[in-house]
Each structure stands twice: as structure tokens, then as C-alpha cells.
Amino acid sequence: MQCPKCKSIPLHPTKLEQGLSAMGCSACSGAIVSLLYYRDWVERTAPVAASCDHTSVEEANGIKDSKESSAEEINDSRSAMACPKCKKLMIKYKISGDINNRLDLCRSCDEAWLDGGEWELLKSLELNRKMPSVFTEEWQRKIRKQATEDLRDQRLLKSVSESELAEAKKIRTWLKDHPNKQEILFFINHE
Numbered sequence: 001m002q003c004p005k006c007k008s009i010p011l012h013p014t015k016l017e018q019g020l021s022a023m024g025c026s027a028c029s030g031a032i033v034s035l036l037y038y039r040d041w042v043e044r045t046a047p048v049a050a051s052c053d054h055t056s057v058e059e060a061n062g063i064k065d066s067k068e069s070s071a072e073e074i075n076d077s078r079s080a081m082a083c084p085k086c087k088k089l090m091i092k093y094k095i096s097g098d099i100n101n102r103l104d105l106c107r108s109c110d111e112a113w114l115d116g117g118e119w120e121l122l123k124s125l126e127l128n129r130k131m132p133s134v135f136t137e138e139w140q141r142k143i144r145k146q147a148t149e150d151l152r153d154q155r156l157l158k159s160v161s162e163s164e165l166a167e168a169k170k171i172r173t174w175l176k177d178h179p180n181k182q183e184i185l186f187f188i189n190h191e
């Protein structure tokens with residue numbers, strides 16, 4: 001097996017963590033890991049006291065915000081790569097809304113490619129034990145929804161201040177499921 005990124009460099013057995021085998025590239029530090037092995041590793045190394053078993057996209061973003069490490073420093077393969085095992089194109093999955101890094105997955109082999117530094121990135125986001133959630137449609141849909149909301153915020157922020165945006169959001173939340181929403185909107189629009 002050769003590195004899907006460096007092409008001519010052979011992958012060699014390595015470990016992402018104690019007990020988690022992968023095939024890594026010595027040139028780019030990328031690694032391919034079997035999700036079968038991965039799930040087994042997660043089960044075998046269950047934390048003694050699991051305080052929370054589901055990090056949401058929102059939380060992942062929040063955690064990222066509070067970290068000093070910049071995701072931009074970490075390598076991310078921009079172009080599609082062929083799976084080193086079966087040569088089919090791997091699919092890219094965004095990790096979170098404000099992080100550009102994407103994980104590559106071969107659906108046929110159920111193996112994920114992590115660029116150099118991406119395992120550490122997952123750790124910093126507390127996603128290292130929940131990596132397969134990133135590959136779900138639900139996770140990706142939340143990221144897209146969040147991106148749309150951020151875009152709307154940015155658009156309104158061209159006309160109003162941060163505090164006015166917060167106020168507008170408060171009103172929107174209040175109106176959202178109000179049984180007389182239309183009447184209230186009519187009232188607001190007609191002084």
C-alpha cells in the first residue's frame with residue numbers, strides 16, 4: 001500500500017494510540033485507519049467515567065473557539081484521493097463549520113484517511129473517540145445548517161450592530177413557534 005497523498009511512498013504499520021493500529025506515511029505523517037479496528041479500540045478503551053458520550057457539532061465548534069491551536073496550521077488534502085487499498089475515490093467529510101480540515105473515508109473498505117495532525121485535531125475537539133459521527137449525514141447536515149445561519153448573521157451585521165443582531169435573534173426565537181406569529185408580524189410591519 002502506498003500513501004494516497006505522496007503516491008510513491010509505501011505505508012508502514014504504525015499506531016495512532018496505544019492499541020490503535022494504522023498504516024502511516026513517514027513523509028506526510030498521514031495514516032489510514034480501519035473503522036473496524038477503530039470501533040474495537042473505542043470499546044476496549046472505554047473511559048472509566050464517561051461524562052458525556054456525544055459531542056455535538058455546536059460543542060465541537062465551541063471547543064475549537066476556546067483553543068489556541070489553529071486548524072490552518074494542520075495539513076489538509078484539498079483534492080480527492082484514491083483509497084490506498086481499493087483505489088476508489090475517498091469521500092471528504094467536514095469536521096466542523098469553522099475548521100477547514102476534512103476527513104477522507106473509503107466507503108468500500110470502511111477505512112478513514114487522516115492527514116498529518118488531524119488525529120491530534122480530533123483529540124483537541126474531543127472527537128477522537130467519536131470519529132464515525134463525522135461520517136454521518138446528520139453531522140454533515142448540521143454543519144451545512146450552521147454555515148447558512150452564519151452567512152445570514154454576517155449579512156445582517158452589515159446593517160446592524162452585534163447587540164442589535166442578538167436582539168433580532170431573541171425576537172425571532174420568540175416568534176418562531178408563536179401561534180399568532182403572522183398577526184404579530186403584521187402589527188410590526190404596520191405602524
Ligand SMILES: [Zn+2]
Binds near residue numbers: 004006007009028
Ligand atoms: Zn504521504
Ligand SMILES: [Zn+2]
Binds near residue numbers: 083086108109
Ligand atoms: Zn477502499
